Amino acid sequence: xxxxxxxxxxxxxxxxxxxxxxxxxxxxxxxxxxxxxxxxxxxxxxxxxxxxxxxxxxxxxxxxxxxxxxxxxxxxxxxxxxxxxxxxxxxxxxxxxxxxxxx
Numbered sequence: 001x002x003x004x005x006x007x008x009x010x011x012x013x014x015x016x017x018x019x020x021x022x023x024x025x026x027x028x029x030x031x032x033x034x035x036x037x038x039x040x041x042x043x044x045x046x047x048x049x050x051x052x053x054x055x056x057x058x059x060x061x062x063x064x065x066x067x068x069x070x071x072x073x074x075x076x077x078x079x080x081x082x083x084x085x086x087x088x089x090x091x092x093x094x095x096x097x098x099x100x101x102x103x
Contacts, residue, residue, distance in 0.1 A: 037093055039068050039075055040086040054092040067097055 030048045037052060037060065048064040068075060074096070075081045092098075 036088050036090040037062075037097070038086060038088045039064065039081075041081075042085065044068055055090075056092075060093050062093065062097065067100070070100055071096065 028047065030046055032048050032050050034050055034052045038050065043064045045065065049061060050064055051059055051061045054060050075087055078087055081087050
């Protein structure tokens, strides 16, 4: 039986499974202002948009998850990321991040 908010399946008239459709999941975006570029394990999967001012006073904005997922191997190989579970740069977006095009 198909309902608008769930799928119900009966097996042998004794077992009932209820499934909620995946299209009810809503991905929320969190906006965060910091004083530096940061990639942190605690922010992975939270769809966070981060904005900070670089050393020239320009606003820099990036999607934490897109940067992390694109450069995951690079971050995971860094000693600071392994030890402190984060990578930061207080001056600007790192060059290796600026060179990435996020379409």
